[in-house]
Amino acid sequence: MWRRVALSVLTLFVVSIVVFSATQVLPGNAAYAVLGHSATPQAVQALEKQMGLDRPAVKQYWSWFSGLFEGHLGKSLVNGESVASLIGPRLENSAFLVAVAGLVGTLLGVLLGLWAALRRDKPVDHVLSVTLLALTSLPEFVVGIVLVLVFAAVLFHLLPAVSVISPGQAPWQALKLLILPAATLVVVTVPYLFRMVRAATIEALESEYVEMARLNGLSPFRVLVRHALPNAIAPTVQVIGLNFLYLAGGIVVVEFVFAYPGIGQGLVDAVSDRDIPMIQFSVLALAAFYVFMNIVTDVISLVATPRRLFR
Numbered sequence: 001m002w003r004r005v006a007l008s009v010l011t012l013f014v015v016s017i018v019v020f021s022a023t024q025v026l027p028g029n030a031a032y033a034v035l036g037h038s039a040t041p042q043a044v045q046a047l048e049k050q051m052g053l054d055r056p057a058v059k060q061y062w063s064w065f066s067g068l069f070e071g072h073l074g075k076s077l078v079n080g081e082s083v084a085s086l087i088g089p090r091l092e093n094s095a096f097l098v099a100v101a102g103l104v105g106t107l108l109g110v111l112l113g114l115w116a117a118l119r120r121d122k123p124v125d126h127v128l129s130v131t132l133l134a135l136t137s138l139p140e141f142v143v144g145i146v147l148v149l150v151f152a153a154v155l156f157h158l159l160p161a162v163s164v165i166s167p168g169q170a171p172w173q174a175l176k177l178l179i180l181p182a183a184t185l186v187v188v189t190v191p192y193l194f195r196m197v198r199a200a201t202i203e204a205l206e207s208e209y210v211e212m213a214r215l216n217g218l219s220p221f222r223v224l225v226r227h228a229l230p231n232a233i234a235p236t237v238q239v240i241g242l243n244f245l246y247l248a249g250g251i252v253v254v255e256f257v258f259a260y261p262g263i264g265q266g267l268v269d270a271v272s273d274r275d276i277p278m279i280q281f282s283v284l285a286l287a288a289f290y291v292f293m294n295i296v297t298d299v300i301s302l303v304a305t306p307r308r309l310f311r
Contacts (some may be wrong), residue, residue, distance in 0.1 A: 074277035094262035096171040101185035113197025132191035163260040196239040200232035240296025
């Protein structure tokens with residue numbers, strides 16, 4: 001366990017180097033992005049010195065990296081505000097969106113997968129399998145646009161087409177604005193979990209120990225809950241973890257489509273404005289979420305594996 005944590009810390013360190021290096025080779029100039037292309041060379045040079053951009057790259061990196069441990073995340077190059085004050089609300093908005101989409105998607109994927117497994121080779125199984133397989137070919141922005149056309153713009157006018165949360169407003173105070181972004185993420189992630197739950201449950205139901213339980217007269221419900229599901233949990237947990245990791249990347253597209261003020265939308269704006277401190281911390285925060293979810297998924301999978309529980 002501690003070895004995995006150490007490797008995760010090393011991974012974040014390497015990611016920080018890659019992120020910093022990538023922002024250094026971005027086209028354009030950060031000082032020009034602040035002052036505008038009409039700025040004089042003297043003004044640009046003075047601002048570069050003030051921002052520390054004239055120092056060697058190694059010193060710039062160490063100043064930024066060491067500042068993370070001291071709580072100094074830098075200041076936005078666009079408006080001069082601290083990165084912490086700007087990205088904090090965005091992290092909260094994105095975390096809530098990922099949590100809602102992840103929980104709803106997990107519940108739907110597991111229930112639909114179990115239903116299809118118990119109705120194997122019946123019409124409902126074929127309909128679910130074909131429909132959800134077709135959904136896997138659709139990217140997030142296509143699903144989002146279709147949902148907007150159906151529920152907000154053309155057929156029905158039930159939901160807002162954009163999800164602009166007012167500054168200072170918590171995302172759980174505007175749940176109606178989250179329906180379409182969350183639904184988009186759910187539609188994209190459910191098929192993968194459905195297929196894994198269905199396959200793992202069918203494999204467990206065809207095993208010898210389940211057949212022995214049936215011969216002992218146990219009811220189908222007890223056979224499913226006590227013998228089949230425990231052995232289908234581990235691979236299912238892995239896919240749930242992968243879905244949450246996918247959501248961390250998917251929110252960038254979905255938040256841009258719906259103008260949702262999360263870290264994904266903030267990252268797109270920061271790249272457009274060449275706001276290097278915002279880009280660096282946003283990417284590092286997403287990488288930290290990836291590492292954290294990998295550790296949590298592995299731990300839950302080990303605990304949920306029956307053969308390890310009885311050792």
